[in-house]
């Protein structure tokens with residue numbers, strides 16, 4: 463069960479980008495405890511930039527960010543991660559010389575998520591526990607990337623295109639895991655995904671970005687039920 467509750471992350475009138483270049487324009491967004499959000503939009507519309515901005519990895523031009531009510535606008539990425547923002551970037555950044563289990567233990571922080579609990583969620587990682595980072599398939603690497611972020615015991619998990627480049631059978635396996643995370647863990651999750659319907663089926667709420675602005679915000683089911691609108695917003699193949 464999700465635990466709908468208080469505001470977790472609040473962005474107020476955020477304008478951000480890279481150096482002088484503005485990518486996000488006047489974005490205001492509130493993520494609540496336990497909420498699951500699909501972040502959709504065509505290529506280059508600013509989805510990754512929005513996640514990077516939450517982590518403090520872009521140039522903020524205007525606006526403010528709050529985490530559980532505290533102003534984190536000027537807080538470093540490291541401190542944001544410690545406070546509970548867990549980022550799973552598109553590039554998976556595995557270490558060839560660390561085993562699967564070492565990837566998990568080096569980042570572990572006290573909390574609900576432990577190695578045994580991770581292995582329950584990802585039995586495949588338990589099977590591969592002694593494999594090195596460079597001896598894993600793409601799907602296993604993605605599972606490990608998510609598992610590693612969970613070991614930090616975040617409150618909000620940011621998943622940037624977790625299914626990208628994976629074989630359909632692995633996508634199904636990963637979908638099952640992410641679905642369980644979203645529905646059972648009480649964690650807040652934001653999923654950036656090119657496969658819009660897949661993301662909508664996993665989540666409760668959706669926002670769509672168009673040229674750096676939020677142009678749609680609704681229940682995920684509502685957008686799933688309105689095919690014409692979904693086509694217009696994200697040009698689903």
Ligand SMILES: Nc1ncnc2c1ncn2[C@@H]1O[C@H](COP(=O)(O)OP(=O)(O)OP(=O)(O)O)[C@@H](O)[C@H]1O
Pocket residue numbers: 480483485503504505506507508509510511512
């Ligand atoms: N490091 C960077 N420096 C300058 N501009 C960048 C940088 N990264 C991305 N951009 C630009 O920011 C805009 C938004 O990119 P972003 O990656 O956030 O989009 P996206 O919606 O995640 O797209 P995609 O689905 O292709 O990943 C694009 O115009 C892109 O060219």
